[in-house]
Amino acid sequence: VLTISQLAAYAGVTVRAVRHYHQRGLLPEPERDSSGYRRYDAQAVIDLLRIKTLADAGVPLARVDSLLSADPSRLADTVEELDAELARRIKELRDHRKRLAQLAAGERLYLPEQVVAYLDRLREIGISDRLIESERDAWILLAARMPEHVGTWATEKRVGFDDPEFRRLYLAYDVAYDWDPDDPRLAQIAADALTLMLALYAGKEPTDADMMIMNDREVLALISSHALKSPAWTRLEELASAEMARLSELADQS
Amino acid sequence: VLTISQLAAYAGVTVRAVRHYHQRGLLPEPERDSSGYRRYDAQAVIDLLRIKTLADAGVPLARVDSLLSADPSRLADTVEELDAELARRIKELRDHRKRLAQLAAGERLYLPEQVVAYLDRLREIGISDRLIESERDAWILLAARMPEHVGTWATEKRVGFDDPEFRRLYLAYDVAYDWDPDDPRLAQIAADALTLMLALYAGKEPTDADMMIMNDREVLALISSHALKSPAWTRLEELASAEMARLSELADQS
DNA sequence: TTGCTCCTCACGTCACGTGAGGTGGC
């Protein structure tokens, strides 16, 4: 009584989809009229809507077949599973919306929130974008390699910035990037940094995070390979090493 | 620095997907190490996450390519569209959950709510499942052919059942299905039905729905082809026709 | 030697989409 396009339109599918369901054996082939056209009755409408309902719910056509011919109690079980699956997919889509918003807003979606908080703190303190981006890249790699630890570690580093002297030195270090390597102020920075480090770690065990990094050569290589380099910073490292050696000697003498 | 599986795992995609993005030119091919393995840096993580975010939002890969290389303002516009699209799909999934529940609960999902209300009314009155199912099939076909009109029409028919005499006759008609065609009670039912119809339509214009059905031969054929048939019902029609003729004659004489 | 990760083809999959070429009633 209905033509294929009427059937398809009522069910909200394409004509091709109906033919596809015939081919797959999901929907029985109806009688033909004198022109060879398929003619459908009410049962076909019901069958097609049942197929579409399951297909829309994400059931593969191969499974739709067995589901609709199975007994109703098994169908009811499956419907429960499908409903849970749909609920899960709705949550997923909500998450995708959040990520899209982040994509539009900026670059925060590539890192766990603790790392984002740490980077925000750097910005707040006045660290340059150049250094922040360099750190961000290092954190991304760390997050990819040690996703379980990177959160706590970032928090630890962020808390370190509550110390005003630490903040002052980090800023000085940042600013020194462009300096001439012979700048006399570099020696003072190196000395102050070393003094601070020694004070901070005096009598303290290194944290788990410290140990983890120290022990993982790959991670160290990973960070240093991406670290920014400049003549002034290379000089700073040399000065710090020299100062370290001097302090060691003093310690030996006393 | 990262291997392909580390990169893939962090982004939540398969290794094959990453290779696929390389092949499509979405993600630049990175450097190889001495074994010919791909080695990825932080930028690759960012790039891949951007690709995944858009792909998850339903953007075809061909479009992802142009979107990520386009300027950020166009990206922002598109993100808005994508977000609306995602919101639409969430609604759709919610709808699918409703339809699934209907599929598990019963058979109500194939018809507009007014028709369901009409069929519920039939059940409430005590009409047999046999007749209700026959009517349901006819309504499904009508809904497929005249989706715009079937709602109001069903409501009209449902309101008709507020008349107690109409209800009594509809029930009698239902019960008579199995009777012997020579049963003497059939004549009374036919006469009462005709009297009621004449009373109902006396001085009243036929409704739009009536006209529409009367004028659409295809719809009439469609309904009658699916109508139940029994010897008693055929007899009822004959009796009604004869009574109609007798009344016409009386009218002519007066 | 075994197990694991990586590599490159290249065909397979899923649910249809999309012509290609033709028919039938208005």
Next chain:
DNA sequence: TTGCTCCTCACGTCACGTGAGGTGGC
């Protein structure tokens, strides 16, 4: 005659999946 719907192949599409056969470091 034109336009519309229908018909049957049969190849195309999209985003990978899935072996097939091989390499390299522990």
